[in-house]
Amino acid sequence: MTDDRTHRPNQNRPFSDEETSGLYRAIHERRDVRSQFLPDPIPPDVLARLLDAAHHAPSVGFMQPWDFLVIDSKSVRSAVLSIFEEENRKAAENYEGERNAQYKSLKLQGILESPINLCITCDRSRGGSHVLGRNSIVETDLFSTCLAVQNFWLAARAEGIGVGWVSILDQEKLAKTLKLPEHVYPLAYLCLGFVSEFLEQPELQKKGWRSRLPLADLVRGSTWGESLTEPALEAEIRKG
Structure with a gap:
């Protein structure tokens, strides 16, 4: 793993036009991928870079509350898929008529289609009882972990890796499936892989949902x- 000096030989210099353009391109072309995954494995050096990018997210009090579960077990992923399917059936009940049919037509996960899954967790005890900056807003550990997710996602887009966040999950069942300690919260369950294409628009926008x-x-x-x-x-x- 390279150190920070390799990434930033001169931290005070402004970004070049090309670097700035690349940053904004990653932001605007990031997509929540569900249907376009390819079976090709992610090279270890690429995945390591993405995890390193996530680990360099800002965190309140520098608590760094995240951990990363790299999930390649088919049995674990199948168990997670079962949790999704149960919750997705419940979610469909929120809609009626054409909206219900449209919801059921959406593909909202790529748990088995993607070559690897990743769960980014939040250790709610990290940093001890008194974390600098967390006294008034205790949820800042969750907010900080979300920043790690965003870092990972943008870096993945720059590397040509698709990411899909599966949010239709019962978190208690997911935590049990992943054997998480009681103080660790499964914040983001992600599907990862190279893709056949990145859609020009977010998929929900393309399909008329929002x-x-x-x-x-x-x-x-x-x-x-x-x-x-x-x-x-x-x-x-x-x-x-």
């Missing part, structure tokens, strides 16, 4: 009811 909200409708001023006071910023946001 569309991306306009950014201009979501940016506000100093308080909730205020508009932006900077016309140039508002104009740039509306252009985008």
